[in-house]
Amino acid sequence: MLCRKADAPDIAAIDSDIQRADFIIVTHTHYDNVPDVPHIAHKTGAAVIGTESTENVTGAYGVPEEQLLTVRGGEDYEFSSFSLKVIPSIHSPLDHKHYFSSNTAPAGMKAPLILELIHPEGKNL
Ligand SMILES: [Zn+2]
Secondary structure (H helix, E strand, O other), rough: OOOOOOOOOHHHHHHHHOOOOHHHHHHOOOOOOOEEEEHHHHHOOEEEEEEEEHHHHHHHOOOOHHEEEOOOOOOOEEOOOEEEEEEEEEEOOOOOOOOOOOOOOOOOOOOEEEEHHHOOOOOOO
C-alpha cells in the first residue's frame, strides 16, 4: 500500500516557467501527471480539461468547478484558437496495451493527497 504524500509540485519552477495558460489538458490522473495542475490552474485561471478523476483531484486542491471541463471521451470542442476531439484510450497503447488501474480517484478528497488516492489512472484520454 502506498501511503506517501503525493509528489509536491515544484512551485518555483512552475512560477518561473509558466506565466500564462488558457487550458490544461490532463490525459489521466496518475501521480506523475497531475500534481502540478492545481497550482497552474490557480495561478493562471486556465480551464482544466480531464476526466472525473481530474475533477476530483483538482477539486481536492480547491480549483473552482467553473474552471473544470469534465470529459469522458467522444466530445468534440471548438475553442477560439483550436479544436479538441477527446478520444478514450488505454494507458500504454504501445506497451503491451494495458491499463494500470482505470478506477476513478474518489470524490470528496482533501489536499494534501497521498499516492494511493491518485494512483488510479482514472481512465485515459
Ligand atoms: Zn500514467
